[in-house]
Amino acid sequence: MTAVTPDTYYGPDFGALLEQDPEIAGLLVSELDRQRSGLQLIASENQTSPAVLAALGSTLSNKYAEGYPHARYYGGCAEVDKVEDLAIARAKALFGAEHANVQPHSGASANLAVYGAFAAPGDTVLAMSLDHGGHLTHGFKVSFSGKWFNAVHYGVSQETEDIDYDQVEKLAKEHRPKIILAGGSAIPRLIDFERFRAIADEVGAIFWVDAAHFIGLVAGKVIPSPVPHADVVSFTTHKVLRGPRGGAIVCKEEHAKKIDRAVFPMMQGGPLMHGVAGKAVNFAECATPAYQAYAQGVLDNARVLADTLGELGIRPITGGTDTHLSLHDLRGVGVTGVDAEARCDAAGIVLNKNAIPFDPEKPNVASGIRVGSPSVTTQGMGTEEMRTVAQLIHRAVTEGDADPEHAVTREVRGQVTELLTSFPAYPEPAAR
Numbered sequence: 001m002t003a004v005t006p007d008t009y010y011g012p013d014f015g016a017l018l019e020q021d022p023e024i025a026g027l028l029v030s031e032l033d034r035q036r037s038g039l040q041l042i043a044s045e046n047q048t049s050p051a052v053l054a055a056l057g058s059t060l061s062n063k064y065a066e067g068y069p070h071a072r073y074y075g076g077c078a079e080v081d082k083v084e085d086l087a088i089a090r091a092k093a094l095f096g097a098e099h100a101n102v103q104p105h106s107g108a109s110a111n112l113a114v115y116g117a118f119a120a121p122g123d124t125v126l127a128m129s130l131d132h133g134g135h136l137t138h139g140f141k142v143s144f145s146g147k148w149f150n151a152v153h154y155g156v157s158q159e160t161e162d163i164d165y166d167q168v169e170k171l172a173k174e175h176r177p178k179i180i181l182a183g184g185s186a187i188p189r190l191i192d193f194e195r196f197r198a199i200a201d202e203v204g205a206i207f208w209v210d211a212a213h214f215i216g217l218v219a220g221k222v223i224p225s226p227v228p229h230a231d232v233v234s235f236t237t238h239k240v241l242r243g244p245r246g247g248a249i250v251c252k253e254e255h256a257k258k259i260d261r262a263v264f265p266m267m268q269g270g271p272l273m274h275g276v277a278g279k280a281v282n283f284a285e286c287a288t289p290a291y292q293a294y295a296q297g298v299l300d301n302a303r304v305l306a307d308t309l310g311e312l313g314i315r316p317i318t319g320g321t322d323t324h325l326s327l328h329d330l331r332g333v334g335v336t337g338v339d340a341e342a343r344c345d346a347a348g349i350v351l352n353k354n355a356i357p358f359d360p361e362k363p364n365v366a367s368g369i370r371v372g373s374p375s376v377t378t379q380g381m382g383t384e385e386m387r388t389v390a391q392l393i394h395r396a397v398t399e400g401d402a403d404p405e406h407a408v409t410r411e412v413r414g415q416v417t418e419l420l421t422s423f424p425a426y427p428e429p430a431a432r
């Protein structure tokens with residue numbers, strides 16, 4: 001067996017990359033600097049562990065393994081079979097799932113496979129509309145999902161700004177969809193899975209949950225799980241979950257064959273075995289008390305961030321959040337989403353503009369911003385820091401500018417830097 005040294009896991013060392021390709025090596029370093037030097041509030045991002053990064057940088061990347069463990073189309077798969085067996089077993093245990101497929105390269109690939117398993121082109125799918133918090137792959141017109149399927153969309157109620165379940169039921173009865181899909185990218189509240197299940201049963205539809213955003217909170221056991229209620233749950237592994245960039249699917253045993261065949265050979269070729277190893281490492285991390293405490297911290301931080309922004313006049317849609325993210329209406333402070341994003345960026349605060357339900361602005365301008373707590377919680381920040389972060393966002397948005405040299409913007413950036421000194425991302429080993 002090869003001697004176990006740090007390089008065994010990291011593959012070719014960084015010194016070799018620096019010598020061979022200083023341009024790319026330099027960009028790896030400057031991206032790490034960027035991640036370290038700003039407040040990362042993009043709700044779908046996180047900072048995965050050195051252990052997951054080691055798996056991603058490994059020689060497992062070299063191996064072709066089309067097929068599934070113990071039934072591959074290539075020789076030499078004994079070791080990667082063990083890796084995938086572990087990833088599957090850990091995913092099933094973590095989510096209490098009957099079946100798991102850990103091969104999807106991404107969330108969009110996972111979703112493509114779910115469509116492939118349960119629908120044929122032209123079939124009707126009922127999903128949340130993108131402009132009310134859904135996702136591109138939930139039937140948006142320029143995505144495969146909107147081009148190949150007859151997508152019917154529900155949204156949120158104007159009054160509560162939360163999912164309009166009566167509308168879901170009405171549309172389901174009217175259109176008799178093959179699939180009813182719950183989940184999205186900008187939903188701050190818990191989803192009523194029982195209600196969706198009942199509606200799906202009433203019309204004989206498959207009930208699919210795209211849990212990409214909140215699956216980490218489910219893994220941490222701090223919010224209810226969709227797994228007992230849904231036929232199939234797709235997700236990404238790099239958001240609150242904090243694993244490698246990638247996708248996965250869990251489902252009832254009765255759907256296992258359909259899902260596996262849809263992932264391979266219908267949608268994908270060889271799995272990315274370094275990614276599968278990273279997922280296995282991550283699933284084990286998520287089963288620990290430390291991760292559960294992290295997930296609770298993500299929830300607490302998101303709530304305080306949303307509430308404090310609200311107190312400062314940047315209103316949270318639905319009045320708050322039950323998850324890791326909140327969506328905010330900027331109209332009260334008279335700034336557009338695009339301007340707020342640019343002003344925050346110049347101040348070292350990374351977040352994204354976001355359409356709010358019934359938004360009068362075009363999506364590339366937007367009246368809102370979306371903020372999330374996964375990364376800053378990984379860095380060890382707590383609720384006290386979230387109050388500071390909300391004040392910094394408010395100041396950057398209302399008094400700052402997109403010009404980094406603007407006096408207020410510089411001042412806010414200085415305060416961001418000061419905060420990050422106590423809560424660094426990827427601290428040097430000595431500081432860990």
Ligand code: DSN
Pocket residue numbers: 043044107135185
């Ligand atoms: N683009 C991701 C997000 O930011 O929510 C979802 O795919």
